[in-house]
Amino acid sequence: MAHKSSGQTHHVVHNPDGGWDVKRGGSERASGHFETKREAIDYGRGVSRNQSTELKIHNQDGKIAQSDSHGRDPYPPRG
DSSP, X not given: OOOOOTTSEEEEEEOTTSSEEEEETTOSSEEEEESSHHHHHHHHHHHHHHXXXXXXXXXXXXXXXXXXXXXXXXXXXXX
């Protein structure tokens, strides 16, 4: 049984105009825009933790580089 990840995730994505955006899954509008990827990740982690969503961190080419789970996973990965 597959569940829709829309709304259950936040994404750190490169903005084509420069900088990095944090977006909620399924949303076009960025909830935050930052000059550096590090700032976007820090912000994204906070939002993701508050809302118990998964944070997907994308590379500049759009591929997912890293995934942080803040959802209801009973066995969160150690790291």
